Amino acid sequence: MNATEVVFVVLSVLAAGSALLAMTSRQLVHAALWLVVTLGAVAGCFVLMTAEFIAWVQVLVYVGAVVVLVIFALMLTRQGREQGSGTTAEVTGNRWIAAVLGVVAAVGLGATTIAGFGGERIEGRRIGTAASIGDALFTDWVLPFEILSGVLLAALVGAIVLSRSGSDR
Amino acid sequence: MIRRWGYVGITAVLAVVVAIWAVPELGRDTVTFVTIGQTGPDGGPPLPSLSPDLLIYPGTAQILLLAVGVGLLVQIYSTAYLGHHPRYRSYALVIVLFLIAMIAVVGTTNLWVLLVGWEVMGLCSYLLIGHEWESPVARAGAAKAFLVTRIADLGLVMAIIVIGETYGTYDIVGAQVAQSEQPRHATLIGLLVLVAVVGKSAQFPLHTWLPDAMPGPTPITALIHAATMVAAGVYLAARLFQLYADSQVVLTAMAVVAAITMLMGALFAWVQTDLKRALAWSTVSQLALMLAAVAVGDPEAGTDHLLAHGVFKALLFLGCGCVMLAVGSSALSSMGGLRRRMPVTFWTMTAGFAALAGLVPTAGFFTKDSVLHAIERATDGDRGLAAGTAWVLLVVALVTTFVTAAYATRLWVLTFFGAGHGAGPHGTLGQDVREAPLAMAGPLVVLAVATFALSVGQPLHLGTGLLSTVIAVAGVAAVLVAARRGSTLAWAPRPLAAELWLDRPFSRWILALGTGASRVVVELDREVVDVYPRGGESLAATISRGLGLAQSRNVQRYATVLAVGVVMLVVIGVVVS
Amino acid sequence: MSLLYPLLLSSALFGIGLYGVLARRNAVLMLLGVELMLNAVNLNLVAFDAWFADRMHTGQVLTLFTIALAAAEIGLGLAIVLALFRAVRTVDVDEVGR
């Protein structure tokens, strides 16, 4: 186990632990903030896999935009009966089924990957330079990329339409 | 104002188009097809095709021109008569719609198109009778007209279906061609057509709706309930005549209906105290005369009289409208002495009454003469109608001629002569009684001229002509003499004044019958039929309560079930493989 | 580095995200669960890209697409949640159905 692997394991534990906290925390804001930690740790994992570009995009988009958006939504939807900054977020009645399902899914996927890729190793070559990604994106993937821009535009329009209040619709 | 003339413009455009189409066909004797749209493999339209299949028969061009001509005049007339009404726009547009429907009925050879036009006319009639829907009388009249004509229309629908099933085509010409090869089901078709005609043309026993339609605006009465729509019934009888001409039953039934109606209508017209209602009964009577011509096997005479009657009855109704506008009522008691104040109306209506009475040289005389001549010819018994029936019909027609002349004269006298009954505070006419405006008087003059012009080129049958003239003059003279002797011309036996209580079945018995039957049906429905739906309902409710357990309206439960399913499938897949 | 580490982390994140989607009553947190699952997928994609190292960089490019789509999804999802909140004054999925 070399240094990279040690760091990766530490980040993994951080990511999984904070994800667990995010999904079980009773306070909505804490959940969102734990998610930030998870996303940051995953970004760190990306860096360790030399996918730097993906890592920074992850931080920029997820932490900078998505989480801020989520926190904004949490603030806007704070219900009156709840007090203070922490909005309680109980879990539903079927949480035990959900927990069992989660564990089964995780264990099943883990077992499958162990069975399938047990001995494989990632070589230490750099894969995530901006040049190589950009090259791939704008040669082989240019059509999906353009279609994606259309999807984003549609989502933008949809979000605006949905968010307009009823009176001026 | 400009908007009102805009509607006139629309009508005028319609009239010009129809004229361009129909005028070249005026003198034609042969059938000319102007087919728009596809024809079926055998030349006729495929079953229930709705291509317009426009066609001009000999004689239909005149009816088309009559319809659009009167329509245009009525539209012009209405600008003054009804122009300030808040719902003038719908009124004017319904007239245009009506005219289009009329063109469809007269101009098509496809029975389904004819039916559509027929029903649209019924709808327009309903809308226009109920134009003043603020008044309960108008609402009731509109509903009555609608219901009665709808019942009769069932006859037309069934007639069309029977024709289609019998001759394999819904094309009139095609059916006639097939009929000339092998006539079939003449009686059935004829009776069904007769039902339709009786309803639309307000013949006995479905005649009661027409007088009740009088709350409609007077120009509408002139257009729809005198000149065109009710005439369309007679037109249909004439158009389809060939299909049932072989059936003596139908012809006899038609003759009986015509005989009863013409005398009854004339007598009722005599006893009326309301000018407009009297004219309505007169229309019923005159339509019966046309139907009589069809019954004796001379539909051309019938359509000719239809044309002439359309013109002079439109004239009379429009004139009646002028009088009503002037005195503010249609009651005869409020009229009288109008001839000096309203000279144009007086002279034009005089022409109209003359035509109604059948006096030379108006068109009414010549066409009525043709009808009488046709009836007289049928008395030899070889024209499908039994000789006895034809004799009875002839006698009734002559009596009717006398009564018609009498009531026409009575109406003329009561409206225009005398001192003016009760119109003003001291038995004199009010100051505001004056001649109608140009937009109203103009159409009157045009129609009056047409009343004379149409007699040009009409055949003259000397025997019947002389006879009918004598009878008519006798009727006129009798009334004039009575009036000169100071009679109020109010001779009205009770049964006649009550219109023989013929409306009673409609207003009471049928109502009571319907109510009783409805009660039975409702009980039956509630106690017997409803058992099944109720049982089904409770069954469905039980099932849905069971299924509802799965429909928790909670997305997460659905997602959970979904995830469980996916995991189970994967596990099974792994285990099996 | 062993390929297993990112794959196992991915499995764990996916399981946790699944639990979150199924168990959280707050609609916003359900969306967060979805984000976690998407991140697990991203991790897999990048790991396999690093392992396979093809010229087209399929894994990384798809990850970029996923991130972009996730941003779109969260935008739309939150818009729906806000509309829902305006309508029924709650984002509790248990109460919304009632």
Add this chain to the structure above:
Amino acid sequence: MSEVADVLVRCLVVVLAFLTLPLLVGQMEHKAMAHMQGRVGPMAAGGFHGWAQLVADGVKFVQKESITPVAADRRVFELAPAVALVPYLVAMLAIPLGPFFGHGVLIGHDLDLGLFFVLAAMSVGVLGTLMGGLGSGNKYSYIGGMRVAAQLMSYELPMVLAAASVAMLAGTLSLVGIADAFEPWWLLVQLPGLVVFFVAGLAELQRPPFDAPLADAELVMGPLTEYGGMRFAMFLLAEYAGIVVLAALTTVLFLGGWAGPWSDHLGWAWTLLKIAGVSFLVIWARVAYPRLREDQVNVLAWKVLVPLALAQVTLTTLVVVW
């Protein structure tokens, strides 16, 4: 071993810069603002024109009691200042100062994706204010937090777009590469981008005139209402560090970084000079403009800056393709 020493020295220099440059900016704000307003500003502390005023402030902050309100969400409340501060330190790692007397470019660590790294770090930094607003248990803080969130979401887009425009022109995401590729005519072509980037950066920092989230007239102090002592000092430090980072980024991206006479030797000095100039602009903006209303803030972002940034990107595309 020299490699380790090199890394250590670089980190040390960056930390040193991080601790001194914001103080210099703060002092400049004190004095420049005072003179613009016809005052003299702090004069007593340290003797010469009150140069030690901020040191004295720091000592005062340290002495103050650190209070956490009862209604606050304790951990979030206490972590917020650190979250606000640390990202700027991290960002500074990747910002180049320029050639240092012929010894190559002075930089913490030259990243291939430096621009992305810095932008990502800055976007994390703003979470601190948000956490402060959420965690304080104070309605003014809460409202301020909402305003922060709305403002951040609005201004992130034009800022990244403007930066992307420069990266396109330079053909690299490395900050050193961008500064190296700079040519004077870029000043003209990238002028809209420069304006957009600078204005959006101001808004991201919640500096006046974009301080609607703090808005002491309406919201007391917004998310910072409940903070005092060291935590407040950290927020202040984060603000000035943010100014430095923004000024440095603007310099490197749009103003050519170390471009100037004798840049091989004095490049670092040019960069610092330009950073000082841009920082002065930031302060000037605070004095010169009134605070924007909350709706005006968002209108400016979506109706002015975003279209402008898109137009800039289009223009740059044309220039690059041509």
